[in-house]
Amino acid sequence: MHNKAQRLQQAKSPQAASIPELADRLPPGQIWTERFPILHEGEVPRYDMAEWNLRLFGEIEQELSLSFEDLMAMPQTEITCDIHCVTRWSKADTVWKGVLLRDLFAQLKIKPEARYVMVHADQDYETNVPLADLLGEQVMVAHAYDGQPLSPKHGGPLRLVVPHLYFWKSAKWVRGFEFMASDRQGFWERNGFHNVAEPFQEQRFSEPESEMPEDEWKNFDFD
Ligand SMILES: Nc1nc2c(c(=O)[nH]1)N[C@H]1C(S)=C(S)[C@@H](COP(=O)(O)O)O[C@H]1N2
Numbered sequence: 759m760h761n762k763a764q765r766l767q768q769a770k771s772p773q774a775a776s777i778p779e780l781a782d783r784l785p786p787g788q789i790w791t792e793r794f795p796i797l798h799e800g801e802v803p804r805y806d807m808a809e810w811n812l813r814l815f816g817e818i819e820q821e822l823s824l825s826f827e828d829l830m831a832m833p834q835t836e837i838t839c840d841i842h843c844v845t846r847w848s849k850a851d852t853v854w855k856g857v858l859l860r861d862l863f864a865q866l867k868i869k870p871e872a873r874y875v876m877v878h879a880d881q882d883y884e885t886n887v888p889l890a891d892l893l894g895e896q897v898m899v900a901h902a903y904d905g906q907p908l909s910p911k912h913g914g915p916l917r918l919v920v921p922h923l924y925f926w927k928s929a930k931w932v933r934g935f936e937f938m939a940s941d942r943q944g945f946w947e948r949n950g951f952h953n954v955a956e957p958f959q960e961q962r963f964s965e966p967e968s969e970m971p972e973d974e975w976k977n978f979d980f981d
């Protein structure tokens with residue numbers, strides 16, 4: 759198991775912050791914070807936006823490459839949601855603006871065998887999510903947070919927001935969606951974290967008997 763996964767699993771659960779009116783919105787083992795922690799592997803990428811694109815590929819009839827302008831020309835939606843990080847912080851009522859994936863994917867002819875999506879992001883980050891989850895009513899690619907353009911450290915120019923799953927599924931610096939017939943594990947999913955990741959089910963870690971090769975985490979130089 760990746761040592762970050764191991765440390766978290768052994769960490770003592772913090773006391774739930776006492777915000778009684780939000781109690782039923784706090785998943786087990788989480789604590790509310792007003793802060794917005796920054797967590798990622800690698801450096802914050804810098805882009806030439808003339809070169810930047812978002813690729814939609816895999817099990818679809820025709821691949822698509824969108825510029826940032828293409829995305830801004832699509833129907834824009836604002837959502838307010840709670841976010842939950844596997845490191846136990848949760849943040850209530852975060853406000854995001856962008857394009858719902860159900861609107862984005864409506865432009866595609868997705869093949870019937872496509873049931874999973876690999877989300878590709880910089881820097882070499884990937885995470886897998888079932889297609890049905892990405893069509894959820896609040897799932898979007900966001901370019902603005904709290905009324906401001908999304909800052910590079912929080913994933914700007916574009917990040918995925920999947921509020922109903924632990925936040926590692928919400929890839930920052932998202933660059934592609936790969937439609938797949940069968941599931942494949944992303945970065946953290948290969949490294950000891952749960953494949954599904956539902957906070958209210960407390961799906962933090964994969965089973966000890968998971969098929970992850972015991973040695974795999976040693977290939978990665980992350981803390
Ligand atoms: N590209 C990329 N996206 C990523 C990550 C990453 O390492 N690289 N980390 C994930 C994790 S583990 C978390 S908790 C959130 C953190 O988002 P934040 O820094 O905006 O709080 O980003 C997720 N998206």
Ligand SMILES: [Mo]
Binds near residue numbers: 797843844925
């Ligand atoms: Mo995380």
